[in-house]
Amino acid sequence: MADDQELLVSNRDGVLYLTLNRPDKLNALSDGIINGLLNSLHEAAVDDKVGAVVLTGAGRGFCAGGDIGRMRERNDRAAADQSQTLSLERRIAVLRRSEEVSLLLHEIPKVTIAAVNGPAAGAGFSLCLACDIRLASDRARLGTAFARVGYSGDFGGSYFLTKIVGTAKARELYFTAEMLTAEQALREGIVNRVIPAESFAEEVHAFARRIASGPRIAYSYMKANLNAAVSSTARDLLEREAIGQSLTALTEDHREAVKAFLEKREPKFYGR
Numbered sequence: 001m002a003d004d005q006e007l008l009v010s011n012r013d014g015v016l017y018l019t020l021n022r023p024d025k026l027n028a029l030s031d032g033i034i035n036g037l038l039n040s041l042h043e044a045a046v047d048d049k050v051g052a053v054v055l056t057g058a059g060r061g062f063c064a065g066g067d068i069g070r071m072r073e074r075n076d077r078a079a080a081d082q083s084q085t086l087s088l089e090r091r092i093a094v095l096r097r098s099e100e101v102s103l104l105l106h107e108i109p110k111v112t113i114a115a116v117n118g119p120a121a122g123a124g125f126s127l128c129l130a131c132d133i134r135l136a137s138d139r140a141r142l143g144t145a146f147a148r149v150g151y152s153g154d155f156g157g158s159y160f161l162t163k164i165v166g167t168a169k170a171r172e173l174y175f176t177a178e179m180l181t182a183e184q185a186l187r188e189g190i191v192n193r194v195i196p197a198e199s200f201a202e203e204v205h206a207f208a209r210r211i212a213s214g215p216r217i218a219y220s221y222m223k224a225n226l227n228a229a230v231s232s233t234a235r236d237l238l239e240r241e242a243i244g245q246s247l248t249a250l251t252e253d254h255r256e257a258v259k260a261f262l263e264k265r266e267p268k269f270y271g272r
Contacts, residue, residue, distance in 0.1 A: 007036030008058070014051035014212035015205065016044050016110075023059025028067035029123055034098045041104035048271060051212025054204065055105070055131060056115035057124075065122025065145060095154060102130035102156040107227065109220030111211045115204045116191065121145035121179070126157030129164065129190070132223065135207060136182040136191040137200045143179035163230060164189055215253040216271040 008019040018040055020027035027033075044050045057063055086094065105112045105127065114120075114131040122145040128134050136142070144161070146153040153174060162170040165188050172178070182194045195203045211219070221244035229237055248254055253269045260267035 006030055006032035007040070009036070009040050011049060012205070013209045014049065015208040016040070016047075016050045016053045018053065018055050020055075020057045020063055023057075023061070025067060026061035026064035026119060027057040027059070027124070028064045029098075030067060034101060037101045038097075038104070041101065041108060044110055045104070045108040050110055051214070051216050051271070052208045053105075053108075053110050053112045054115050054208050055112065055127065056117055056204070059118070060139075061118040062114075062116045062120040062140065063124025063127060064119060065124045065126075066149070066151075099155050102126060102160075105130040106132075106156070106160075109223060110216075111219055111223065113204070113208055113211070115200070116140040116142065116182075117197075117200060119179075122149075122151075122153075123155040123157070126153070126155035126160065129160035130156055133207075134185075134191040135200075135204050136185060136194050137197045138182050138194050139197045140182040140185075140191075140194075141179045142182075142185050142190060143177060144174045145177050145179075147175060147177040161190075213269060215248075215251075215257065215269045217251050217253060218248045221248060 006021050008017070008021045010017045010019075018037060020029075020033055022028060022030060022033070041053070044053055111133065112131040114128040114134045116128055116134060116136040118137065118140055120128050120140065120142045125142050125144060128142065144153065144157060146157075158170065158174065161173065164170075165173070169188060173180075180188070180190070182191060185191045186194050193207075225237065225240055225244060228240055232240070252272050253267075256269065257267040
């Protein structure tokens, strides 16, 4: 659990919920949230009880990104006393450690789902983009926001957004800091589905539970293949697929799925 309950962690039906819990700040990132996410994602990667991970926010927001109030406090301290500022090297190191959250969401062998219940901006938007799937409430708004505070961007947003929407649209969204409605984000391919706010929680859980009850070993290979497809050659990816397909053919889940298909019933996967 994160400091002062700033990150709520719970497992329901094999779905690990990571809920950013600073609703009065629209869940702006804090040390407690970052440390909690790093710890929880590392643990989830090797936890057999976790079939899918849902990242969401408490209250009416998903994540406003950086805490503007803390930015001002830091800037005021720097103006008053240079000795209170971090060295450039230290600042880079601290941020780079925090950014590992995005890498974990992208790379752990579990399906990661961003449940965007409200505004997602700046680093919060980047965290959405790092997830495998993005489900948005019809009340959600999403945007880069960095230009609004004179920042260039962090948490991998420039990488993920470019891969999702292409270079031209990614540059437009970064340079203008335009906030998109959920429907606009859907049209751009940024989110996978838009769900009415009234049924958002239950529909997100139904979707995540479906993933969590699926063939987890196969999903881990699928995710690795899809990540590799971004930069691999066709020849390299065919080799990866051949290895993964051959290994998953040896699993109990594969044998159960074939048996269930022939018996005209739903398979029961065990993750082994």
